[in-house]
Amino acid sequence: MVDFKQVSAAADRIAARALRTPVKQSQALNSALGCQVYLKCENEQKSGAFKFRGACNALLQLSPEQRAKGVVTVSSGNHGAALAAACQMLGVPVTVGVAHNASPVKRSNMLRYGANIIAIEPGMEAREAFIAEQLAQNAIVIPPYDHPDIIAGQGSAALELFEEYPHLWGVVTPLGGGGLLSGSCLVAEHYDAFCCGVEPELAADGKQSLEKGEIQPAMPPQSICDGLLTSLGKHTFAIIKEKVTDILLVNDAEAKAAQELVEETTGMWIEPSSATVIAALKRYPDIFKEKHVGVILSGGNCVKS
Structure with missing residues (x-):
């Protein structure tokens, strides 16, 4: 299992390439939410999302021969763009399996960094089939979340947050495949702080997995929260099951309202x-009232509708 030392080592490893993103506060936002909110702005990270951290950490641990061969992944957008950006930086060829209905903004972001995109059907079944096919051809796969190097890299966002504000009561992250949450809860535990994940009601497999003690399949991709429509992995769930006590749910309308509130x-x-x-801070005031709470703003790759 990944531990805090690996997160700290990842932070050192990627420091020269990943941005140390700002932590911002807004008194107007604090007033609206009834707590002191510290916004870790991974929307300002390279490629526009926290995913650059894990991708960069994973690539940096490949041998020169492996990098020359190139890497493969699947993505709804942010991991693919992050991996492509890190690959471009290191001169590594990259192929990404992308659902044909993926966000045009995220698809363009991947292409901008030189990714070779292969269209696949939406959903976990198509993702898993694509990866199985690539592994059968001895491809080097860098998964979106379920890998120790990815988890350690993603945790570096929370580490930077707590290094600047060690007094935080806790940290809250979005939950999709669990790379960000699992890495963040390792950091929170080190700082003796609370940590929880948030997922859409229409993609609540993470909460179900935690309650049932085993990974539940992803729900149909129906939420506007396109970056969170995947199931947990064995590496991420092992950490979350041991160290996270609850996963909070919000609906799409609440996420949209929160998006507008942040703007x-x-x-x-x-x-x-x-x-x-x-949205979770707004929906669950009894948990967060008057507390100092860090939140990971995981990405900003979208256009205003």
Whole structure:
């Protein structure tokens, strides 16, 4: 299992390439939510999302021979763009399996960094089939979340947050495949802080998995929170099951309202997936009232509708 030392090592490894993103506050947002909110702005990370951290950490641990061969992944957008950006930086060829109905903004972001895109059907079944096919051809696969190097890299966002604000009561992250949450809860535990994940009601397999003690399949991809429509992995779930006590749910309308609230109070336009953490602070005031809470704004790769 990944531990805090691996997160710390990942942070050191990627420091020269990943951005140390700002932590912002807004008194207007604090007033609206009834707590002191510290926004870790991974929407300002390279490629526009926290995913660059894990992708960069994984690539940096490949041998020169492996990098020359190139890597493969599947993605709804942010991991694919992050991996492509890191590959471009390191001179590594990359192929990404992308659902044909993926966000045009995220598809363009992947192409901008030189990814070779292969269209696949939406859903976990098609993703898993694509990866199985690539592995059968001895491809080097860098998965979106379920890998120790990815988890350690994603945790570096929370580590930076707590290094700047060690007094935080806790940290809240979006939950899709669990890379960000699993990495963040390792950091929170080190700082003796609370940590929880947030997912859409229409993609609540993470909460179901935690309650049943085993990974539940992803629900049909129906939520506007496109970055969170996947199931947990064995590596991420092992950490979350041991260290996370609850996963909070929000609906799409709440995520949309939170997206608009963040823009009104900070001027930032973030993804609905990212806005789920703000929606949770609003929906569950009894948990967060008057507390100092760090939230990971996971990405900003979307256009204003």
